Structures are given as structure tokens and as C-alpha cells.
Amino acid sequence: MTVTPIGVDHVALNVSDVPAAIDFYTNVLGLEIDGTRPDFGIAGAWLDAGGQQVHLIELPVPPKMGQHLALLYDDLDAVVVALRAKGVELADPSVSGANRRQTFVTDPSGNDVELHQRPRP
Numbered sequence: 001m002t003v004t005p006i007g008v009d010h011v012a013l014n015v016s017d018v019p020a021a022i023d024f025y026t027n028v029l030g031l032e033i034d035g036t037r038p039d040f041g042i043a044g045a046w047l048d049a050g051g052q053q054v055h056l057i058e059l060p061v062p063p064k065m066g067q068h069l070a071l072l073y074d075d076l077d078a079v080v081v082a083l084r085a086k087g088v089e090l091a092d093p094s095v096s097g098a099n100r101r102q103t104f105v106t107d108p109s110g111n112d113v114e115l116h117q118r119p120r121p
Contacts, residue, residue: 007052008052009052009053010046010052010053010054010055011052011053011054011055011069012054012055012056012057013054013055013056013057013069013107013109013111014057014058014059014060014061014062014109014111015056015057015058015059015061015107015108015109015111016058016060016061016108016109016110017058017108017109018043018044018045018056018058020108020109021045021056021107021108021109022045022047022056023108024107024108025047025054025056025107026047028083028086028088028105029071029105029113029115031047031048031049031054031071032047032048033045033046033047033048034046034047034048034053037055042057042058042059043057043058044056044057044058049071050072054069061109061110061111064110064112067112068104068111068112068113068114069111069112069113069114070102070113070114070115070116071113071114071115071116072116072117072118073115073116073117074117074120075117076093076101076102076103076115076116076117077093079115080092080093080103080115083105088105089105090103090104090105090115091103091104093115093117096116098119099118099119100116100117100118100119101116101117102114102115102116102117103115
């Protein structure tokens, strides 16, 4: 048997303020709250990101060393326009590979979030 994953189930992010992080990821970036998270005895939330989950955990945020979460969007230009209309500061998208584009935002806890667009089929 080979060890081959079939996908990513979830990514966990440490955040300093769960309500602020929920607001950012849902109202700014468009994720949805998944209310099935059990009580683990620590503040947190589960969010749906198009079939995969982002788990927010209220714990100290590690120093930035290149780690980031990348969210995939169909129309990155439209996303940039919408986010700027909400007052979010972000750079114009840049090329990140063959027909791939990206830009970055920072969540309220200081985590970098890549906004990514792949080539359309």
C-alpha cells in the first residue's frame, strides 16, 4: 500500500482573539462557520473553506517564518476589489507560477493569508 493522501481535511491556525478571527475569516474572506466543533476546553472555531476546514485555536501565535494559509478563489481581481471596498489593505495580485496569481492579507492575529487563483480550465 502506498501512502497517498486524497486531500487536505483541515489546517489549524493559532489566533490571539477568536471572535476577531471569526469576523475576519467569515465577513472579510468569505468562510462559513461550522458549528459542529466540540468543546475542547479551549476557545476556538471551525470554519468551512469550500469543503476544507480552517480550525482557529486561541493560543499564542508563532513568529512569522514564512508559514501561511492559502485560500483559492475563482476571480482574484474581483476579490481584491471587494476587500479594498471593505478597507482591507493588500497589494495588487502578482504572478506566482504558470498562470497562477496571488496576493496576501494579514489576519487580526498577524497570520499571513495568501489569496490565490489557479489557471481556469
